[in-house]
Amino acid sequence: MSLVALSELLGATVRDASGTVRGRVREVAVAPQEHPTRIAYLIVRTGEGERMLPAGALRACGATVRTDSESSSWERYSASDGVLLLKRDLLDQQIIDVHGRKVVRVNDVELDSTPVNSHVVLNVVAVDVGARGAIRRLTKGVVPAFSLRALLERIPPRVIPWEYVDLLETDPARRVKLKIAYEGLSRLHPADIADIVEDLAPAEREAVFETIDEEVAAEALEEIDPKVQVRIVESLDSNRAADIVEEMDPDAAADLLGDLPEDRSGQILKEMEPEERQEVTQLLEFGEHTAAGRMTTEFLAVDETAVVDDAIEALKRFEGSREALATIYLTGPGHRLVGAVSLVKIATSSQAVQLSALSEPYVACAPDTPEDQVAALFDKYNLITLAVVDEHGRIAGIITADDVITMLRHSD
């Protein structure tokens, strides 16, 4: 067993059974449908045009390629989508290094040549992404082959074994023929997939997201920068996009759909399963149709230790809407909501009375409370104002009765 570099093989002279030079190697082809790594044939540029030399007829491979078949028996080469051409599809192209979890550019391809009976069998074993392949290609034909080999052996190799290589192919039909399924990529952590995908060109990102499992795609998509997310989803067809969005966290899905143009998000929603669609639709409207979307941040809050006089002073300075003045909220340490006093109570109490003594039970809701529940709270407790409180118990804003009326009028 010995290693041959693709760049050594390209341009090598081909001698047939009689030892006559018949042409030079132009391409090396693998047919993944037949065998994932074995070389199927070499494309040889001969005097009579390009011919396919079957790999089974090779006797030696290196600077000279020897075969025991007659050149007249080599078939004329015709382009086929179903074969992987190592020079065109691999050399100088970008691939995904699944082991190193990054996108790299191929400097050379390493083939293994093993003698079997009187022939040699060629297999792709690794791609070279380091200095060794680079220098070999730079100096090819300039430095004598034997001194080059001695030089290259001193350079530590940087190769990626073939099983860790995922090819980038943007043509979906060809991906099927070449059996490119991004299995290696799919096994990575979603955050790593996201990093890799962000390094790719748009067409290649699309290729990855069209191919990998929906669940993996969804998890990876969540980790990707929102701007890139939008571009990826826009490039997919609605059906595929819906399949992926369904698998996403509803929160993330809603954020993503919210960033898409309306007609596009509409199409994707239409393709989604009813249950997921409803969940996402609700969240999608979060903000505009929730407590947080309806509240005002202009309200009156004073410290719980204040007295009625302080409250009246605060009322005089308040510049917000009159509706908001119906209730004065009391806050404790860390601005947590601790009580509420109605304007009526303040008007009818003497100046030195502590506000906390006048406090009455109050109602509050979370920022993401849907607006119909907000309306229900107003109805049930006969509210004039409702406090919206964040997860730390701090008052974020208030909703006033007039807001609820507007809301109800517009909801039908």
Next chain:
Amino acid sequence: MNLRALLKGWKTRLFLFLAVVGPGFITANVDNDAGGIYTYSLAGAQFGYSLLWTMIPITIALVVVQEMASRMGAVTGKGLSDLIREEFGFRLTFFLMLALVVTNFGNVVAEFAGVASSLELFGWSRYVVVPVAAAIVWLLIVQGTYNSVEKIFLLASGFYVCYIIAGLLAHPDWKAAAVATVSRPSNIGIRNYGYLFMVIGLVGTTIAPWMQFYLQASVVEKGVTVRQYRTSRWDVILGCLFTDIVAWFIIVACAATLYAKGHPDIKDAADAAQALRPLAGEYAYLLFAAGLFNASLFAASILPISTAYAVCEGLGFESGLDKKFHEAPVFYWLYTVLIVAGAGVLLIPRFPLVHIMVLSQVVNGVVLPFVLIFMLLLTNDKELMGEHTNSRGFNIVAWITVIVMIVLTLAMVITQTRT
């Protein structure tokens, strides 16, 4: 269509435009760097209005070439050096990148020299100014994000208005200048060696290899897609127009003053500002000096990073400011060395600066034909560009432009190495 609908239509269009504006505008403006400003000043000082006719063909050439780079970026989503590597192989890419580093290094030196000489007008020592400028450039790029840096660059582009104001202050003969811009060049000029040399110089500073790499990379970085491309084209066209209007005003300002009063000899762009002082007044002088500082620092910020990106992408090294230093060592080292060495040589007394400049110009002239021809081949590649390949008419204009550019650039190299 009523007025409101019309306004809304314009609003959407403006919004679409603002989403893609940046790469084309910035790249075109950086074209007016220290070297460019000097060439334009010299053209005005030595030949008055008689070279203004070059502005229209130069603008066309600039638009044609920049449009190709920007279209490639939008359609393929890949940088120019990526595409060259993928289509033309490792060896060619390697030598092209080597040459790009050499010529861009010369440019970086020239930009820092511009920073130094513009601030020396205000009496600041280069031993303080140059290291500070280098540090600012390094930090700006390493610490900033693409969006924030782009905003700063757009601001710097807007600052070129300095030259337009300076042109107004010079009180030129508007009618003569306008006529000279649109009229056929006179025959007398063609036989004049100095005149020809100046034409070559003007065209030669217009299109540089690094611009194509930078423009395409920033179109990709900004995420401009094929669908946005139509709008993106306006970014290129408006950028080129603004750039050449600025150039026009520089020529006019110098023609109305230096040429008219018989001061044709200026040694560099700072010298031009100095010479304007007694002729066009204190404000014109200040504007010229400030404009030069802005242009030089602006170009000095863009060249090193653009070189580092192009080289690392083409040769397959890890690159990107989102990576850590140890993840992309070649990228960061190349970037840092270009800045430190480019600024550093200016602090060495008796450093043979002229030789570096000439070498850089020669390599520039050698690299440019390759880059332009590669661009034409790539933009005509159906497999790569799909339906966005060059049209027949565009190809004719583009090939003529490219051939003229190549001939004139080579002519400039030859004349420069002789003098």
